[in-house]
Amino acid sequence: MNLALEERDHAMEKATQLSIAMGNVPGQLGRLCRVLAQAGVNVRGISISDAADLSVVRLLASDPAAAENALREAGIWFTAHDVLVVELDHRPGALEGVAMRLGEAGINVHYVYGAADGAEGKAVLVLSVSDVDLARQTLGE
Secondary structure, eight states, rough: OOOOSSSSSSSEEEEEEEEEEESTTTTHHHHHHHHHTTOOOOEEEEEEEEEEEEEEEEESSSSHHHHHHHHHHTOOOOOEEEEEEEOOOOOHHHHHHHHHHHHHHTTEEEEEEEETTTTTTTEEEEEEESSSSHHHHHHTO
């Protein structure tokens, strides 16, 4: 993330997440990644949920517009919506602080995915929330 940390313990950005429904069979993820790679798109974040015959892939792309065009051209159905990407200090209680502030502001968190980078001491989380702009305001950007 190309974000400068301020005095608070997190940085954030509004991003476009692409959600792709695809068959839960071998080779589908490879096909999706090939389509994106051939368009010069890097995957910044990804989550996959499966349910019997179907998987839902949620991803952040380095260039959402190029990813959308590539998916359309490949005939891959998707939806796009705004999410909040938050970089936190990787320490106990960091996520609690964000979650509590959002809850106190009446903002629902639908789901979260992310990872911690031990080398940098940061965790990066993608949050789908009921109101991205209000969440950004609530968290202080």
